[in-house]
Amino acid sequence: MKKTLKSQIHSYPEQYELHQQDIIRGPITRRKFFKRMGLGIASFIVVSDVVSAEIMDHLDPSLAEDTIASWIHIDESGKITVFTGKVEVGQNIRTSLAQVVAEELFVEVGDIHLIMGDTDLTPYDRGTYGSLTTPQMAPILRQAAASVRELLKETAAKEWSVDTGGLQMEKGIVFHPSNGKRLSYAQLSQGKKLFQQVNTQVAVVPVSSWKIAGTSVPKVNGRSFVTGNHKYVSDMVLSGMLYGKILRAPANGAKLKTLDASRAEAMEGVTVVRDGDFVGVTAPDSPTANMAMAMIEATWDRTPQPSRNELFDYLRKTAKNQPEPKPEVTNALNQASFKLDQTFTIDYIAHVPLEPRAGVAEWKGEKLTVWTGTQRPFGVREELQKEFGIPKENIRVIMPDTGSGYGGKHTGEAGIEAAKLAKAVGRPVKVSWTREEEFKWAYVRPAGVIDVRSGMDSSGKVTAWELHNYNSGNAAIQAPYTIAAKHDQFLPSDTPLKQGSYRALASTANIFAIESQFNDLASENGADPLAFRLKHLQDERLSNALKACAEKFGWDKPREKGHGFGIACGAAKGGNVATCAEVSVHPETGAVKVLRLVTSFECGAIINPRHLEGQVIGCVLQGLGGALFEAVDFKDGEVLNASISGYRVPRFADIPVIEVVLLDRKDLPPAGAGEAPIVAVAPAIRNAIFEVTGKKINRLPMLPSGSIIV
Amino acid sequence: MKINVNGKEMTIDVTANPSLLEAIREQLDLTGTKYGCGEGACGACKVLVNGSAVPSCITPAVSVQGKKVTTIEGLETDGELHPVQQAFLEVDAFQCGYCASGMIINAVALLDKNSSPTKQEIEDAMNGNICRCCTYPKLVEAIYQAGNQLA
Numbered sequence: 132m133k134k135t136l137k138s139q140i141h142s143y144p145e146q147y148e149l150h151q152q153d154i155i156r157g158p159i160t161r162r163k164f165f166k167r168m169g170l171g172i173a174s175f176i177v178v179s180d181v182v183s184a185e186i187m188d189h190l191d192p193s194l195a196e197d198t199i200a201s202w203i204h205i206d207e208s209g210k211i212t213v214f215t216g217k218v219e220v221g222q223n224i225r226t227s228l229a230q231v232v233a234e235e236l237f238v239e240v241g242d243i244h245l246i247m248g249d250t251d252l253t254p255y256d257r258g259t260y261g262s263l264t265t266p267q268m269a270p271i272l273r274q275a276a277a278s279v280r281e282l283l284k285e286t287a288a289k290e291w292s293v294d295t296g297g298l299q300m301e302k303g304i305v306f307h308p309s310n311g312k313r314l315s316y317a318q319l320s321q322g323k324k325l326f327q328q329v330n331t332q333v334a335v336v337p338v339s340s341w342k343i344a345g346t347s348v349p350k351v352n353g354r355s356f357v358t359g360n361h362k363y364v365s366d367m368v369l370s371g372m373l374y375g376k377i378l379r380a381p382a383n384g385a386k387l388k389t390l391d392a393s394r395a396e397a398m399e400g401v402t403v404v405r406d407g408d409f410v411g412v413t414a415p416d417s418p419t420a421n422m423a424m425a426m427i428e429a430t431w432d433r434t435p436q437p438s439r440n441e442l443f444d445y446l447r448k449t450a451k452n453q454p455e456p457k458p459e460v461t462n463a464l465n466q467a468s469f470k471l472d473q474t475f476t477i478d479y480i481a482h483v484p485l486e487p488r489a490g491v492a493e494w495k496g497e498k499l500t501v502w503t504g505t506q507r508p509f510g511v512r513e514e515l516q517k518e519f520g521i522p523k524e525n526i527r528v529i530m531p532d533t534g535s536g537y538g539g540k541h542t543g544e545a546g547i548e549a550a551k552l553a554k555a556v557g558r559p560v561k562v563s564w565t566r567e568e569e570f571k572w573a574y575v576r577p578a579g580v581i582d583v584r585s586g587m588d589s590s591g592k593v594t595a596w597e598l599h600n601y602n603s604g605n606a607a608i609q610a611p612y613t614i615a616a617k618h619d620q621f622l623p624s625d626t627p628l629k630q631g632s633y634r635a636l637a638s639t640a641n642i643f644a645i646e647s648q649f650n651d652l653a654s655e656n657g658a659d660p661l662a663f664r665l666k667h668l669q670d671e672r673l674s675n676a677l678k679a680c681a682e683k684f685g686w687d688k689p690r691e692k693g694h695g696f697g698i699a700c701g702a703a704k705g706g707n708v709a710t711c712a713e714v715s716v717h718p719e720t721g722a723v724k725v726l727r728l729v730t731s732f733e734c735g736a737i738i739n740p741r742h743l744e745g746q747v748i749g750c751v752l753q754g755l756g757g758a759l760f761e762a763v764d765f766k767d768g769e770v771l772n773a774s775i776s777g778y779r780v781p782r783f784a785d786i787p788v789i790e791v792v793l794l795d796r797k798d799l800p801p802a803g804a805g806e807a808p809i810v811a812v813a814p815a816i817r818n819a820i821f822e823v824t825g826k827k828i829n830r831l832p833m834l835p836s837g838s839i840i841v
Numbered sequence: 842m843k844i845n846v847n848g849k850e851m852t853i854d855v856t857a858n859p860s861l862l863e864a865i866r867e868q869l870d871l872t873g874t875k876y877g878c879g880e881g882a883c884g885a886c887k888v889l890v891n892g893s894a895v896p897s898c899i900t901p902a903v904s905v906q907g908k909k910v911t912t913i914e915g916l917e918t919d920g921e922l923h924p925v926q927q928a929f930l931e932v933d934a935f936q937c938g939y940c941a942s943g944m945i946i947n948a949v950a951l952l953d954k955n956s957s958p959t960k961q962e963i964e965d966a967m968n969g970n971i972c973r974c975c976t977y978p979k980l981v982e983a984i985y986q987a988g989n990q991l992a
Contacts, residue, residue, distance in 0.1 A: 221937025221974050349933045356938030357926040357945060359873015359913035366872035374867075416867050418857035485877050485885060485939040485973045534875075534939030535973055566878045741933055745976055749936060752975035775878040775971070783964040786977045 199282070199325035201254045202275040203232070207322030209303050209315055211236065211243050213272060216256025217264045218248035218506060220484075220536035222805045223742040224264045226351045227344075230738055231269050234336050234344040235276035236316075237300040240351060248508040248530035250523075258507035260538060260632060262704035262803025265738065269801065277333040279325065286319045287312075338736045338797045347741035352532070363534050364504050365489035369559040372491070373402075374417040375552040376424040377562065378410035379572060383628070383768035385431040395423040403427070404555040411552050413560055436768025437627035443476050443580045446601045449625035454582075454599045456618070463595035463616035467586025469655055475644040476830045477579040477603050478762035479628055483780055486534020487569040490546030493559040498525045503546030504533030511543030518547055519554070537753070538632035538806075539573060570773035575763050576633035577626065579603025581644040591656035593667060598644065602626060604637025607703045607810065610645045612667035628765060634750065635806040638703040639757065639813065643831060646699035646814035651827065660698050660818065661686055672733055673700055675794060676707040680731035683792045684711035693718060694726070695823025699814035705802025706734040710751065710811035714819040721840030725755065725787045725816055733794035734802040740793060747791045747808040754812035756781045759834045842906055846871065847915030855903050862886045862897035865912060873913035873942045877971070884970030887943040888912050894950035896969075913942035916949065925949050928987035929980075936974035944970050948984045957992045960985060 195201070204212045213232050219225045229243040236243075246252050248259070256268075280300065287305040288295040291312050299308055306313040338345065355361040380387070390410060392403040400415045401423040410427070414420035437445050464470060490503035499519065505511045508528040516523045533540065545562045553560040564572070579602045586595035596614045602624040609619055621637075633639075653663035661681050668674050677700045681687075690696060693715050700709040713727040732747050760779050764771040772778045817828055826839055842855045846869060853864045865871045865888070874897060877885030881896035888897045889911035916923040922930065925948045935941050944967070951958060951966040958966065963984050972980060 221935075223936060347933070349930070350935065350938075353930050353933065353935065353938075354922075356935050356941045357922065357929050358917060359871075359942045361938060362872065363875075363939065365876065366866070368870065368872075416857060416859070416863070418859045418863055422857065483973055485883065485937070485971065486875070487877075533937065535937035537973075563876070566880075745933075745936060745979060748978055749975045752977060753973070755975075774880060775882040776880055780971060780973060781975055781977075782971060783968045783977050783981070786964070786981075789978050 196254045197328050199275055199278055199327055199329055202272060202329070203279050204324065205279070205316050205320040205322070207317055209317035211238065211316070213243055213245045214253040215245065215247055215268055215272065216253040216509060217268050218259045218508065218530045219532040220259070220504075220506065220534075220540065222264070222746065223350055223739070225532065226348055226742060227265065227738045228269060228272055229351055230344045230346075230348050231273050232276045234341055235273055236280055238303050240343060240348050242303060247532075249527070250508050250512050250529070251527045255509055258510055258541060260506055260541065262706070262806045265801045265803045266705055269738070271329070273335045274331060274333055275329045277335045278327070278330040281330065281333055282325065282327060283316055283319045287314050290314065344738050345736070345740075347739055350742075362531060363486055363489070364491055364502050364531055365486055365534075365563045367491045367502055367531075367561065369491060369493055372559040372561055373413040373415060373552075373556060374420045375411055375413050375549055375560045375562040376420045377548050378424065378427060378429060379568065380408075381431055381769060382433055382436060384434040384436050385768075388430045388432045391428040394426040398423050398426070402556050404552055406551065409551065411548065413552050413556050413558075417563075433767070438766040439478075439764055442478075442578055442627065445627060446578065446580050446624040450601055450622040451624065452622055454620060454622065456597070457616075460595055460597050460616045460618040464584060464586045464597070467595055468589045469587045470585070471587075471648065471651055471655065472584045473582075473648055473651070473827075473829055475581040475583070475640075475647065477577075477581070477640040477643070478831060479575040479578045479630070479765075480633070480757050480761045481570055481575050481763050481778060482537045482539025482573070482633060483569070483775075483778065484535040484537065484539055487564040487566055488540065488545040488573065489561065489563040490543070490549040491559065491561045492546060492549035492553040494550075494553055494557070497521060498527075499550055500527045500529065501543070501546040501550055502529045502531060503543050503549075504536070504540055505530055505543045505546065506536050506538070506540045507543075510541065511546055514543050514547060515550060519550070537634045538636065541632055542574070544572065566775060567773045570763075570778065571770045574629040574631040576757075577603045577630040577637065579637070579640050581640060583644050583648045585648055585652055587652055587656065591658055591663070593649075593652055598641070600637065600641060603640040606636045607638035607641045607701060610649070611670055611673055611700075611702055612649065612664070613669050614667070627768070628763065628770070634753065635703055635809045638701065638807070638810045639754065640831070642699070642701035642703070642810040643813045643817070646701065646811065647817050647827070647829060650697070650699070650814070650818040650821065654821070664698070664700065670702070670707075672707045672796075673702050673709075676700060676731045676733050677709040679792050679794055680709035680711050680729055683731065683790060684713075684727075684729040686711060690823070691715075693823065695819040695821070697815045697817065697819030697822060699811040699818060701807075701810040703807040703810050706732060706804060706807030708732050708808050708811050710815040712812075712815035712819040714816060714823065716820065716823050716839060721838040723820060723834055723837065723839060725759070727788040727790070728755070728812065728815070729790040729792070730808055730811070731792035731794060732804070732808050733796055734804045734807065735799035736797045736801045737793060737795045738801055740795075743793060743804050744791050746804045747793070748789055750806070750808035751789060751812050752781050752786060754809040755785060757831060758813035758816050760832050760837075762832050762835060842903065844902070844905060844910065845908070846910045847912060853902060859902050860898055861888065861900040861902045861905055861910070864902040865897065865910070871912050871914050875939055875942055877940075877943070882969075884943040884947055885940055887946045887970070889946060889950060892950065892953060894947045911946075913946060916945065923949065924990045925952065925984070925987040928983045928990065932979055932983035932986060934976050934979035934983045936976055940970060940972045944972065944980060948987065951984070952988055952991055957988050958984070
């Protein structure tokens with residue numbers, strides 16, 4: 132338990148996001164190939180001169196990532212296949228990526244087939260996280276598709292001895308507008324691999340001319356979900372497959388003392404597998420596997436572990452570094468005519484993906500295939516490589532479209548467990564976690580303590596700002612406001628529970644603290660919270676988001692009796708968001724109702740308006756849970772509310788009136804949208820409660836009981 | 842044990858006392874019905890038993906003997922989607938889609954009793970179903986639209 136943070140990061144691959152402020156700038160593939168390619172001048176040779184006759188049934192591992200064939204293949208029937216290591220967990224990128232490729236190739240979205248997150252078929256990818264798919268993968272695929280388009284044109288031009296300039300394309304055909312000649316993409320490419328480099332200088336279709344991208348194309352495989360036909364990993368069945376269950380410790384840090392598995396071993400069809408503290412069973416069906424597990428008698432040595440009631444002290448006490456004040460900020464604070472010093476606390480929350488972790492594993496000799504719902508298939512391949520000591524070429528990880536992640540599925544536990552059992556019993560094994568296992572043995576969003584100190588001069592200008600964040604992370608730690616003396620610092624701590632990524636990660640915590648503090652400064656100054664923010668804000672995009680939100684919401688309208696309005700804004704993962712909230716507070720019981728949430732969002736050019744709106748709504752309502760009532764309760768290293776009935780998530784009855792304003796900036800490159808819109812919900816509600824009651828609630832969740840009094 | 846699922850008589854083995862969810866998923870390979878919580882609190886596993894939406898994860902398979910069970914796979918007729926499925930598709934409500942089967946089954950049961958529910962009635966009737974992607978407003982819209990079509 133007393134591991135250093137460094138070793139935790141090493142052993143918990145889901146934690147690498149915690150220390151990064153702006154992962155948009157991070158590398159995407161191991162070769163950083165765009166950077167490299169940008170230096171060269173790509174030259175094309177017509178297809179027939181260079182293609183091999185190999186059929187594209189698997190990706191050649193030696194295939195350089197800068198070749199078209201790594202990303203796009205057109206087979207002999209003209210079917211267009213796109214390969215990406217990104218995965219689909221409900222962000223609807225299978226649709227949006229198909230849209231940008233279809234746009235470049237002058238075909239319908241339905242003509243594009245995406246193979247996603249398959250380590251044998253798709254180029255290496257670090258993972259689907261950080262809202263990076265749209266800003267990083269979409270441009271790669273646009274360029275690859277545009278390169279294919281130009282190549283097809285060049286091939287046709289050579290065939291017809293004409294210039295490429297006059298050639299046109301539609302519905303998978305290259306044609307000459309005057310001489311009547313036509314060739315299909317299939318005829319031109321002949322199903323061969325395109326070994327040419329992706330041309331990074333190629334002209335992509337400008338956003339202003341988009342006809343398919345930029346429109347509300349429905350979820351491409353939507354029908355398979357409404358019919359129940361889609362096979363999630365938890366639905367998969369392989370021939371001869373057994374069902375596996377894993378013995379779990381009663382709490383973090385517990386070590387197996389004694390084990391009596393004799394009664395389970397005596398059951399027909401049951402095998403007990405033991406490897407140190409790893410104990411599992413396999414059985415022909417899951418009721419039998421459950422019964423066998425229940426018959427195992429185990430005793431455990433427990434070690435003292437932290438509890439929730441000491442969480443925030445614990446995070447302070449175990450901080451790896453001490454706060455380092457900056458002299459200019461200390462001076463500015465000393466000179467300020469008004470000072471405000473507040474502390475904000477953030478509980479652990481759980482992702483609760485509706486599909487708990489699942490993995491199916493199959494060994495064929497030394498070769499291992501694992502199907503698992505992970506946001507990092509290539510990362511899971513590395514985990515398996517370490518676990519079994521076999522070369523990565525012998526391991527294939529496949530990620531079918533999965534029942535959500537929200538940052539909670541960066542790891543591959545169920546897949547690794549299934550692979551261990553499968554190896555021991557010599558048959559394919561499926562391990563599907565229960566909800567309780569998901570709550571107890573996955574990982575949680577970091578808890579945190581945030582101290583903010585600010586100073587303001589007599590004219591109402593904020594002059595000093597200091598923020599120390601214990602444990603919850605670095606994302607969006609910098610206040611977006613113009614303040615002369617500013618300092619912020621992230622102080623990692625020991626975490627009582629295993630923690631990792633989460634939708635928008637620490638942005639939610641940091642922006643809650645920043646936007647609450649800034650709102651209180653406005654109030655102390657007697658200023659309108661919107662005007663006060665705008666006065667301190669130079670960022671045009673964030674200012675525009677604020678104004679658009681306030682306008683749609685009717686910020687200046689008179690409040691009904693007992694009602695309060697609140698506003699907040701923030702920038703995260705390349706998106707700019709503002710939320711306005713209207714709440715009512717019952718005069719006697721203190722019960723708070725969130726009546727209305729209006730959110731404006733700007734993430735550059737919009738690829739799919741309806742799906743973008745869906746992401747914003749999803750973020751806002753998921754954010755409502757963390758704002759009001761979600762918290763992981765734990766004692767002595769054991770999660771106490773490890774069930775849906777014990778851990779409340781938003782339901783139909785919780786939804787207020789929701790409005791979304793999408794700001795389409797066709798002049799700006801598209802950014803991701805699955806995370807940023809979550810960040811302003813909590814402070815907007817907090818500030819609305821403050822407006823009507825004067826009460827400052829500086830903790831997340833704010834209202835576990837539903838009332839400001841209890 | 843004989844069991845009637847989606848209009849067909851089938852046989853399941855109840856020796857290990859499976860839940861209805863385990864029996865239909867593992868023995869009949871009807872995997873459209875999902876596990877979500879194991880305590881009847883999330884709605885992902887709902888199926889129709891004699892027309893009522895019940896959580897199959899806490900329903901013993903032996904308790905449905907002689908009753909009619911309908912799963913998500915049984916809603917289509919001759920390749921035509923049920924109007925509720927069609928409405929969900931048109932509204933494009935789903936993100937990860939894992940809650941879809943339970944949502945649709947519960948909505949079918951609701952609209953069978955009340956084909957033109959108000960939005961408030963929809964929220965009340967659907968409150969036992971969780972969508973963790975929180976697409977709730979779109980789900981309400983889809984059910985409202987399906988109701989209009991059925992009425």
